Amino acid sequence: MDTTSLWRATARGPCFGMLKGDEQCDVLVIGGGITGVTTALLLAEQGRKVVLLEADEIGSGTTGNSTGNLYMTTSQGLSSVASSWDDGVAREAMLARKSAVDFIEQRCRDLPGAAFTRCAMYRGARFATDQPSVEQEHQTLARLGAPVRMEEGWPGGLPPPSGRVMVLADQAQFQPQAYVTGLARLAAKAGASVHEHSRVLELDAKQRIATTSGGTVKAGEIVMATHSPKGVHIVHAEMPVHREYAVAFEVGAVDPGPGIFWWKGEEGLSIRILVHEGKRYLVAAGSEHKVGTHNAKAALMAVEAMANSHLSPGPLVHRWSAQNYRSHDGLPYIGRDHSGCFIATGFATDGLTWGTVAARGIAAELAGQKDAFIERCSPRRFTPMKGAKALVEENVTTLKTLVQGYLTGGQHEHLANLAPGDSAIVEADGETFAAYRAPDGELFAVSPVCTHMGCKVRWNSVETSWDCPCHGSRFRPDGTVIEGPAVAPLKRRTTELR
Numbered sequence: 353m354d355t356t357s358l359w360r361a362t363a364r365g366p367c368f369g370m371l372k373g374d375e376q377c378d379v380l381v382i383g384g385g386i387t388g389v390t391t392a393l394l395l396a397e398q399g400r401k402v403v404l405l406e407a408d409e410i411g412s413g414t415t416g417n418s419t420g421n422l423y424m425t426t427s428q429g430l431s432s433v434a435s436s437w438d439d440g441v442a443r444e445a446m447l448a449r450k451s452a453v454d455f456i457e458q459r460c461r462d463l464p465g466a467a468f469t470r471c472a473m474y475r476g477a478r479f480a481t482d483q484p485s486v487e488q489e490h491q492t493l494a495r496l497g498a499p500v501r502m503e504e505g506w507p508g509g510l511p512p513p514s515g516r517v518m519v520l521a522d523q524a525q526f527q528p529q530a531y532v533t534g535l536a537r538l539a540a541k542a543g544a545s546v547h548e549h550s551r552v553l554e555l556d557a558k559q560r561i562a563t564t565s566g567g568t569v570k571a572g573e574i575v576m577a578t579h580s581p582k583g584v585h586i587v588h589a590e591m592p593v594h595r596e597y598a599v600a601f602e603v604g605a606v607d608p609g610p611g612i613f614w615w616k617g618e619e620g621l622s623i624r625i626l627v628h629e630g631k632r633y634l635v636a637a638g639s640e641h642k643v644g645t646h647n648a649k650a651a652l653m654a655v656e657a658m659a660n661s662h663l664s665p666g667p668l669v670h671r672w673s674a675q676n677y678r679s680h681d682g683l684p685y686i687g688r689d690h691s692g693c694f695i696a697t698g699f700a701t702d703g704l705t706w707g708t709v710a711a712r713g714i715a716a717e718l719a720g721q722k723d724a725f726i727e728r729c730s731p732r733r734f735t736p737m738k739g740a741k742a743l744v745e746e747n748v749t750t751l752k753t754l755v756q757g758y759l760t761g762g763q764h765e766h767l768a769n770l771a772p773g774d775s776a777i778v779e780a781d782g783e784t785f786a787a788y789r790a791p792d793g794e795l796f797a798v799s800p801v802c803t804h805m806g807c808k809v810r811w812n813s814v815e816t817s818w819d820c821p822c823h824g825s826r827f828r829p830d831g832t833v834i835e836g837p838a839v840a841p842l843k844r845r846t847t848e849l850r
């Protein structure tokens with residue numbers, strides 16, 4: 353199935369060459385999403401020698417597969433930050449996010465393709481049981497001084513909410529892929545050495561040396577802007593990982609115009625419009641599912657069916673999905689980790705703005721400026737009481753996954769039964785394999801044991817990948833890493849399996 357997002361399909365990449373040979377720099381930024389590219393640009397503008405290494409293409413991670421909305425609140429609501437912390441911290445978070453959206457607006461003045469538009473954010477409940485959370489978020493935002501009000505409905509024929517709708521004025525939306533590729537061009541123009549198709553295969557954090565298949569980079573400082581930090585970090589134990597599915601249609605009967613529309617609750621939708629070269633597209637993203645523990649095809653089809661039945665769209669043009677990592681207490685993790693490298697993660701589905709907050713905070717810290725909010729977001733904070741319930745539930749799930757992963761022998765299949773396009777955990781020659789037979793008949797057999805911390809991977813039928821339910825590492829059928837904290841590929845089995 354083609355899973356190219358609307359954003360990636362409608363914005364052309366800048367095409368930077370692979371790293372070839374050895375380079376030295378002041379700061380190495382690993383990852384070419386919004387966090388990495390913004391960091392590289394700001395540091396290059398400070399006059400530092402910067403290298404940016406992107407495993408695939410700029411924006412090809414989560415940034416180019418998001419929904420492109422920018423807002424001062426968060427998807428869980430600032431009410432949840434206020435209840436984990438207090439109103440003072442929730443206000444700090446709101447102001448940091450507002451300032452990041454203003455920063456993006458300013459940068460977009462040089463990037464017309466990024467289609468930055470100021471608009472309102474609407475938050476309504478799908479079912480009456482979800483209405484109290486809408487009311488609560490309204491009360492919190494009003495208390496924090498945000499430009500918020502309640503209205504009886506929302507515009508443009510959207511499905512009716514169960515009660516009053518919260519309207520947060522002066523938020524924004526843009527084309528995230530066009531923005532990030534535009535910033536990468538500006539970073540290169542400011543002197544950064546940017547390389548695509550340059551996956552970091554080994555990272556010596558102590559010596560500050562990163563190795564790719566084409567060369568090495570020796571740096572004074574390293575920023576891991578890889579969405580989830582590579583290797584083993586305490587934050588992985590604190591972050592549930594979810595996939596979300598999105599679809600884009602040509603606009604049909606329902607066209608609400610500019611705005612961020614969140615129809616919250618079980619089987620809710622996030623809805624927005626993109627106008628590209630005179631054509632209007634309707635984007636709908638559905639609720640989240642824990643990585644590796646759901647049927648990907650069913651989840652994608654459910655979003656498609658919901659959009660079809662409630663939004664009367666035109667023809668479907670794109671389907672895609674992406675992953676989010678949520679922190680345990682509503683704030684992201686930004687700052688130096690135990691090895692002294694910078695990490696930036698735990699953004700939930702709010703990371704276009706949090707990633708910008710992180711980049712500005714890291715660039716400021718490297719320029720010797722302290723920011724109290726960024727210090728609060730330190731990855732070395734450990735405040736289990738603030739998200740204790742979620743944290744315990746998450747670790748129980750992980751533990752169960754580890755145990756179940758090794759005990760579910762009953763679902764094993766025989767290789768001979770594996771038809772083209774099928775995948776299974778199979779046993780052959782006394783060993784267990786994660787096997788996939790490509791439509792052309794080629795067989796890929798890899799170890800099912802995740803190279804991060806040893807959980808057992810599960811098949812993702814939409815993206816033809818092996819996904820790890822523990823901390824979200826994902827692997828191609830040949831075992832190579834797609835995303836997540838794993839660095840090493842799944843061990844390839846090249847026995848006489850045919």
Ligand SMILES: Cc1cc2nc3c(=O)[nH]c(=O)nc-3n(C[C@H](O)[C@H](O)[C@H](O)COP(=O)(O)OP(=O)(O)OC[C@H]3O[C@@H](n4cnc5c(N)ncnc54)[C@H](O)[C@@H]3O)c2cc1C
Nearest residue numbers: 383385386387407413414415418419420421552702703704
């Ligand atoms: C469906 C969905 C919709 C969303 N919508 C919104 C939204 O509307 N608004 C919002 O604010 N947030 C949204 N988010 C969240 C947001 O998209 C992310 O938090 C944000 O894009 C993260 O940016 P990033 O730069 O940190 O990570 P990414 O964009 O994932 O970039 C990380 C990059 O690192 C690269 N990388 C990884 N490993 C290596 C390696 N070893 N070597 C070199 N490079 C490597 C990857 O290839 C990738 O390009 C959404 C998330 C999802 C899942």
Ligand code: FES
Nearest residue numbers: 802804805820823
């Ligand atoms: S991602 Fe941590 S064990 Fe697989």
